[in-house]
Amino acid sequence: MKRMTPELEDWLRSVLGSNVVVERLPGAVSGRLFWRVFSSRETFVLMDSGRTPLWPWLDIHNLLLDRDFPVPSIIAFEPDNGWALQDDLGDTRLLDTDEEVYPVLLEGALSLLNRMQRELDQEVCAGSVAGKRSFTPAFYMAELDQTLECLFFTLLEVHTEDLLHLQEKMRELCGMLDGTGVFTHRDYHSANIMVRDGQLLMVDWQDARLGPAEYDLVSLLRDSYRDIGPAWEEKARRFIVSRGDSNIFRVAMSACQRSIKAAGSLAHHFRATGDRKYLSHLPRTFRYLDGYAELCPQLRGLVDEVYRILDENAGQIDLRDFRDSDTPQVADRQD
Numbered sequence: 001m002k003r004m005t006p007e008l009e010d011w012l013r014s015v016l017g018s019n020v021v022v023e024r025l026p027g028a029v030s031g032r033l034f035w036r037v038f039s040s041r042e043t044f045v046l047m048d049s050g051r052t053p054l055w056p057w058l059d060i061h062n063l064l065l066d067r068d069f070p071v072p073s074i075i076a077f078e079p080d081n082g083w084a085l086q087d088d089l090g091d092t093r094l095l096d097t098d099e100e101v102y103p104v105l106l107e108g109a110l111s112l113l114n115r116m117q118r119e120l121d122q123e124v125c126a127g128s129v130a131g132k133r134s135f136t137p138a139f140y141m142a143e144l145d146q147t148l149e150c151l152f153f154t155l156l157e158v159h160t161e162d163l164l165h166l167q168e169k170m171r172e173l174c175g176m177l178d179g180t181g182v183f184t185h186r187d188y189h190s191a192n193i194m195v196r197d198g199q200l201l202m203v204d205w206q207d208a209r210l211g212p213a214e215y216d217l218v219s220l221l222r223d224s225y226r227d228i229g230p231a232w233e234e235k236a237r238r239f240i241v242s243r244g245d246s247n248i249f250r251v252a253m254s255a256c257q258r259s260i261k262a263a264g265s266l267a268h269h270f271r272a273t274g275d276r277k278y279l280s281h282l283p284r285t286f287r288y289l290d291g292y293a294e295l296c297p298q299l300r301g302l303v304d305e306v307y308r309i310l311d312e313n314a315g316q317i318d319l320r321d322f323r324d325s326d327t328p329q330v331a332d333r334q335d
Contacts, residue, residue, distance in 0.1 A: 008046075008081070012046060015076045015085060019039065021038040021039075022036070031052055032049045032050055034046065045072070047085075049083075051082075054083075056129050057205070057206040060205050063120070063124075063130060064202070064205065067124070069112075070199065071203075072088075072201060073087045092195045093195065094106070094109060094190040094195055095223075095225050095226055102226070103231075110235065112200060113217065114239075116216075117182040117213050125183055133210065134179055134180060134210040135180075135212065136179050137174045137175050138174075139179075140179075141170065141171055141174045143261040144170045144264065147264025148166065148167055150267040150268045151266075155267055155316045155317045156309070156310075158309055166306065169302040169305055170302065172302070173253065174257065176253055177257060179211065181211060185205055186207040188220050190223050190225055192204040212250065214255075217251065218254050218255035221236060221255075222255050222258065224285045227284055227288075236251045248296070249298070251295070252292040252293075253296055256289060263285050276330060282319060283328065284326060286310060287322065317329065
């Protein structure tokens with residue numbers, strides 16, 4: 001486990017004093033490292049962003065904080081080195097809540113999303129990096145290229161001809177997606193929403209940009225980590241009515257792109273850590289796709305092609321039982 005550098009330790013003690021204890025926190029797949037810091041009777045979270053620039057994270061934090069959105073307070077930061085000391089939000093994510101509490105908090109997360117989309121318009125975001133970035137067909141496709149490389153090519157060992165055919169169908173989908181609109185968190189799901197004293201707080205906002213209203217919605221409702229079943233469609237249709245500028249086809253297309261993108265992220269996390277828990281979320285994510293094609297027939301060709309490839313290919317992992325099992329087989333290989 002990577003240790004805190006002496007320089008970071010010196011900076012931390014210059015902020016809080018010498019009487020501190022640190023405990024490494026898990027879950028840093030992005031390259032960022034986190035520690036819980038114990039100081040007197042208070043606790044904080046220390047982040048080392050590593051090679052990832054800190055300034056977009058700070059910039060978007062200020063945008064959200066200025067509008068009174070629930071994000072942790074920053075105690076101190078050192079942008080040149082990528083260090084930030086912030087409030088400790090605890091260890092409970094929306095993902096971790098029990099079956100009785102989860103639906104109530106999910107409604108709270110939907111209300112928070114509606115508020116972000118209503119208040120953080122293009123004019124408000126104009127001075128932030130979030131207002132200067134947006135989704136484009138090329139950006140959507142870059143997200144899916146990770147899935148092609150990490151999952152289909154590397155882990156499933158799909159042949160080049162099939163990869164090219166699948167890539168062409170993915171490009172067709174990306175060309176149908178809207179790229180403008182509202183503030184988009186870009187990773188708005190149950191693992192990035194913390195619960196403290198019954199209140200929701202957001203983390204991981206550094207990639208926020210302007211995008212379609214449906215993107216964050218489907219990220220939350222078609223979460224790879226937690227399936228709410230058929231209720232997702234009812235909640236999506238309620239969203240459509242409340243906005244007045246969406247429809248079920250746009251929701252289904254965004255959901256299809258977002259789920260395929262999520263599958264690539266899970267494959268990347270598995271490759272980076274070797275932790276098989278990430279693979280256990282892949283079958284659920286792929287099972288979602290059929291429902292999108294039922295809502296939007298334009299997606300049927302892409303979904304059928306993805307399913308054909310999953311049914312016919314196995315390499316380092318085997319997803320041929322994805323319809324019935326959440327435990328993909330992993331080949332035992334020696335490098």
